[in-house]
Amino acid sequence: MSTVAQTFKETARRLTRDLRHRELIQNALGKYYVGRDEKKARFQNWQEARQAAAEIKWDAVNHLDKYLEEFVSKLEARGTKVFWASTGQQACDYIVEVAKKRNVRSIVKSKAMTGEEIHLAQALEKSGVEVVETDLGEYIVQLREEPPYHIVFPAMHLTRHEISDLFTKKLGTAPTDNPEELTMIARRTLRKKYCAADMGISGANFAVAETGMISLTTNEGNGRLSTSLPKVHVAVIGIEKVLPTLDDLALFLPMLATAGAAQAVSCYNTFIGGPRQDGESDGPEEFHVVLLDNGRTRLLADAEQRDTLHCIRCGACLNVCPIYKNIGGHTYGTTYMGPIGSVLTPHLRGLKEWKHLSFASSLCGACTEACPVKIDLHHHLLQNRRNAIRCASPWWEKLIFKGFVTLMNHPAFYRLGVKLGWFGQKFHWLVKGTRLDPMYAWTQSREAPPLALHTFKDYWRRKKS
Amino acid sequence: MSEREPILGRIREALRAAAPKPGLLSGPGQRVPAHEKRPTDFRPWLPAVGESFDERAALFAKNSAELKTDFQLVADRAELQTKLVALAHAEGWKKIATHAGDLTNFAFAALGMPVVRTDSRYDVNELESSDAGITECDALVAQTGSVVVTTRSAGGRALSVLPPHHVVLARRDQLLRDLPAAFAALKRQYGSDYPSMMCLITGPSRTGDIERILVLGAHGPKKLTIFCL
Amino acid sequence: MKISLFIPCFIDACYPQVGISMAQVLERLGHQVEYPEDFTCCGQPAFNSGYWDEARAVAEKVLAMYRSAEIIVGVSGSCGAMMTTFYKELFHGTPLEAEANAHAAKCWEFSDFLVTKLGVTDVGAKFPAKVTFHDGCHGLRELGLKKQPRALLAKVKGLELIEMGAAESCCGFGGTFAVKFPMISTAMGEVKCDSALKTNADYIVSCDASCLMHIQGLADRQKKPLRTMHLAEVLAKQ
Ligand code: SF4
Numbered sequence: 001m002s003t004v005a006q007t008f009k010e011t012a013r014r015l016t017r018d019l020r021h022r023e024l025i026q027n028a029l030g031k032y033y034v035g036r037d038e039k040k041a042r043f044q045n046w047q048e049a050r051q052a053a054a055e056i057k058w059d060a061v062n063h064l065d066k067y068l069e070e071f072v073s074k075l076e077a078r079g080t081k082v083f084w085a086s087t088g089q090q091a092c093d094y095i096v097e098v099a100k101k102r103n104v105r106s107i108v109k110s111k112a113m114t115g116e117e118i119h120l121a122q123a124l125e126k127s128g129v130e131v132v133e134t135d136l137g138e139y140i141v142q143l144r145e146e147p148p149y150h151i152v153f154p155a156m157h158l159t160r161h162e163i164s165d166l167f168t169k170k171l172g173t174a175p176t177d178n179p180e181e182l183t184m185i186a187r188r189t190l191r192k193k194y195c196a197a198d199m200g201i202s203g204a205n206f207a208v209a210e211t212g213m214i215s216l217t218t219n220e221g222n223g224r225l226s227t228s229l230p231k232v233h234v235a236v237i238g239i240e241k242v243l244p245t246l247d248d249l250a251l252f253l254p255m256l257a258t259a260g261a262a263q264a265v266s267c268y269n270t271f272i273g274g275p276r277q278d279g280e281s282d283g284p285e286e287f288h289v290v291l292l293d294n295g296r297t298r299l300l301a302d303a304e305q306r307d308t309l310h311c312i313r314c315g316a317c318l319n320v321c322p323i324y325k326n327i328g329g330h331t332y333g334t335t336y337m338g339p340i341g342s343v344l345t346p347h348l349r350g351l352k353e354w355k356h357l358s359f360a361s362s363l364c365g366a367c368t369e370a371c372p373v374k375i376d377l378h379h380h381l382l383q384n385r386r387n388a389i390r391c392a393s394p395w396w397e398k399l400i401f402k403g404f405v406t407l408m409n410h411p412a413f414y415r416l417g418v419k420l421g422w423f424g425q426k427f428h429w430l431v432k433g434t435r436l437d438p439m440y441a442w443t444q445s446r447e448a449p450p451l452a453l454h455t456f457k458d459y460w461r462r463k464k465s
Numbered sequence: 466m467s468e469r470e471p472i473l474g475r476i477r478e479a480l481r482a483a484a485p486k487p488g489l490l491s492g493p494g495q496r497v498p499a500h501e502k503r504p505t506d507f508r509p510w511l512p513a514v515g516e517s518f519d520e521r522a523a524l525f526a527k528n529s530a531e532l533k534t535d536f537q538l539v540a541d542r543a544e545l546q547t548k549l550v551a552l553a554h555a556e557g558w559k560k561i562a563t564h565a566g567d568l569t570n571f572a573f574a575a576l577g578m579p580v581v582r583t584d585s586r587y588d589v590n591e592l593e594s595s596d597a598g599i600t601e602c603d604a605l606v607a608q609t610g611s612v613v614v615t616t617r618s619a620g621g622r623a624l625s626v627l628p629p630h631h632v633v634l635a636r637r638d639q640l641l642r643d644l645p646a647a648f649a650a651l652k653r654q655y656g657s658d659y660p661s662m663m664c665l666i667t668g669p670s671r672t673g674d675i676e677r678i679l680v681l682g683a684h685g686p687k688k689l690t691i692f693c694l
Numbered sequence: 695m696k697i698s699l700f701i702p703c704f705i706d707a708c709y710p711q712v713g714i715s716m717a718q719v720l721e722r723l724g725h726q727v728e729y730p731e732d733f734t735c736c737g738q739p740a741f742n743s744g745y746w747d748e749a750r751a752v753a754e755k756v757l758a759m760y761r762s763a764e765i766i767v768g769v770s771g772s773c774g775a776m777m778t779t780f781y782k783e784l785f786h787g788t789p790l791e792a793e794a795n796a797h798a799a800k801c802w803e804f805s806d807f808l809v810t811k812l813g814v815t816d817v818g819a820k821f822p823a824k825v826t827f828h829d830g831c832h833g834l835r836e837l838g839l840k841k842q843p844r845a846l847l848a849k850v851k852g853l854e855l856i857e858m859g860a861a862e863s864c865c866g867f868g869g870t871f872a873v874k875f876p877m878i879s880t881a882m883g884e885v886k887c888d889s890a891l892k893t894n895a896d897y898i899v900s901c902d903a904s905c906l907m908h909i910q911g912l913a914d915r916q917k918k919p920l921r922t923m924h925l926a927e928v929l930a931k932q
Contacts, residue, residue, distance in 0.1 A: 272662050401748045418706070
């Protein structure tokens with residue numbers, strides 16, 4: 001077993017027993033469920049809207065070359081510099097270079113999962129630039145020097161007390177257990193950063209091909225400040241983010257907010273189509289769009305799972321996932337966690353090392369049902385399992401399933417097996433729940449169901465005769 | 466070096482295999498027939514909005530209440546003046562920021578206090594220390610309780626987000642039905658020459674990042690007031 | 695109507711009463727039931743573990759066994775989903791694809807069959823108890839079972855249904871997942887047990903015996919006062 005799989009299991013074992021963690025997450029998400037259901041009910045037809053969103057994303061992703069070229073030519077026409085990066089490294093190098101050229105000393109960053117994906121902040125810090133996360137949750141986890149816990153709610157795993165302690169330690173502020181006061185501490189600290197920053201970095205939720213704009217969704221307003229005040233704005237965008245037309249946002253913005261955050265629409269949906277234009281009084285002098293492949297074209301080549309590129313990173317699949325709710329976001333050890341992370345990561349980072357994520361699912365399908373763009377998430381987990389077995393499977397497991405086929409395809413063997421099992425279970429108590437128990441994986445925490453003396457087959461025989 | 470051609474090449478290569486259409490594996494509760502053509506009219510599925518002005522105004526007011534936006538219909542400029550002055554007094558404004566415009570000019574005159582103008586280059590620190598940013602807008606959206614602003618309609622990028630209180634002055638005919646109408650209006654207004662930034666503002670700035678408890682004014686304005694004339 | 699029963703392996707071996715109950719209810723309603731005695735397993739354990747070739751080897755036999763069946767009624771949401779939704783995926787692009795589709799069209803889950811196909815909700819059952827209902831994920835999301843079992847329970851004399859919070863969230867069984875990641879599976883089961891306990895119901899009822907096996911096993915180990923019963927058993931009570 002790979003070491004990442006080992007770590008995954010160990011962390012999962014610890015967190016699933018942590019009842020405080022369980023309650024914290026359940027409470028945080030409890031509020032989300034109520035709000036989401038209420039907002040969903042306002043749609044005249046949520047299922048039709050999902051189907052439409054899926055079809056539009058299908059169109060975009062399956063004509064990606066055409067839409068990307070349109071997006072880029074529109075952007076460039078208005079003075080935006082576009083950089084195409086095959087790898088995260090190339091993207092980082094380019095942005096570090098831009099920062100150097102423009103003499104950038106401090107950067108404000110609004111939340112961008114692509115930034116996390118390519119470890120952009122670390123690369124910039126290494127080159128001697130200060131990078132401050134401005135999304136409150138991101139800011140908190142940055143101060144804690146840990147990755148986000150959730151793609152939409154990065155600090156969901158922390159209580160107000162922990163955050164207060166953190167601020168006291170790192171910012172020297174007085175302790176408080178009032179979330180509002182805590183927020184205001186961050187507001188005051190970050191305001192100074194916005195006004196002084198030389199560069200703003202953002203991601204994008206959508207890239208509108210028709211008009212050459214990025215669409216950026218935030219609630220706090222940090223996205224707007226980071227893209228308004230500094231003299232340079234860099235947006236890091238996965239190539240799959242395209243939407244064909246501006247009108248499509250009328251569908252996607254409310255769906256993103258409803259599914260992801262239980263809101264009708266998010267507070268700020270900002271559409272940026274270039275640097276400051278003639279006659280405009282503010283805005284950055286330079287606007288750079290970095291288009292990121294970083295494994296996405298590989299995913300695109302897998303037609304069966306191409307719809308994974310429809311993902312709008314709303315986080316709904318995490319919110320409903322019983323695995324996520326019990327093991328939390330850090331256990332995955334990935335940039336993208338939850339169901340979408342378990343589907344994506346094997347493609348982005350290698351199936352061999354990351355296949356355990358696709359097995360760590362009960363296949364309940366709650367994710368697939370929640371996904372606003374209808375990605376067949378749990379089917380993809382199954383396909384990943386199939387692919388993983390094809391490329392490598394432990395000999396003993398192969399043997400078990402060969403045995404399974406033999407047993408099931410020979411009813412006489414099967415009957416005999418059940419009878420032997422019935423006999424064998426008489427001695428089960430000798431080893432039950434111990435490491436010697438062949439059923440230990442089950443009996444370590446659960447009682448095993450007793451095999452019946454008279455099976456259904458026996459009943460049927462008796463009935464017939 | 467930009468990897469434009471290699472990436473486009475990989476995309477074209479990848480797309481040679483056709484992907485299954487979406488929704489084929491959906492469970493019974495989620496299954497709807499596929500649309501023949503990719504849909505462009507979303508109105509039948511989005512939250513419903515009445516046709517008349519009164520219905521729109523009522524819905525906008527309801528959404529505003531939920532979002533904690535202060536939304537007020539005002540009859541005429543005289544009433545606007547009274548209300549603005551009262552608001553400035555109640556909030557203790559000492560300095561405001563605004564841009565040139567028919568309604569904003571009127572408001573500035575009515576308030577008669579120091580002002581930062583963002584029509585041309587301005588000092589960010591001056592704007593930051595203003596008590597309120599007063600702007601016009603492109604549209605209001607009843608369906609979601611949103612305000613549509615652009616660099617052209619609302620005095621640049623920062624005016625509507627940097628000061629702690631954002632005041633929007635709108636006209637009745639700007640109150641649109643829904644999001645499709647808002648995007649259509651933007652298209653009509655700007656065509657191929659869009660402002661460099663357009664924004665749909667829905668309520669005052671907010672966060673739930675601490676224990677999912679709602680706090681207003683995370684980074685942007687703590688208060689949003691809309692006067693609709 | 696001539697009905698071919700579909701009794702999953704673990705019901706045959708561990709919970710024969712569930713299968714017997716289904717057969718009795720169907721006969722009581724005047725239908726002729728038959729059972730292909732050579733049927734063992736639908737192949738789901740192999741399929742879910744990634745061993746699709748092995749799953750296909752088992753599933754091919756299943757297709758052959760039921761080839762002449764007019765209508766197939768099964769007593770498990772999960773195995774039912776396997777035979778409908780997942781067989782289609784398993785046989786996609788193979789010579790048996792058409793047959794898998796035809797097979798899927800003949801398959802019914804027991805409660806769905808009674809309510810949707812036969813239009814029966816009152817099967818004359820009587821069971822004076824307070825119960826809560828757990829929606830098994832596959833039944834719920836792949837087969838659309840939600841109203842059907844509730845409609846049947848509503849007509850059981852003396853029975854009171856108390857809905858639990860988060861009835862639709864997974865109990866944590868998930869087939870081989872339960873033994874590959876027992877810690878996660880157990881935690882999910884605990885959450886489920888807690889929701890059920892809060893209702894003070896005497897029984898947790900479900901269309902899926904596999905979920906119940908997991909829930910009961912956990913409750914017994916943790917000495918929680920929970921009893922489980924399959925919907926078919928409830929409907930067979932008189
Ligand atoms: S997979 Fe679907 S539900 Fe999950 S984050 Fe992406 S769009 Fe949202």
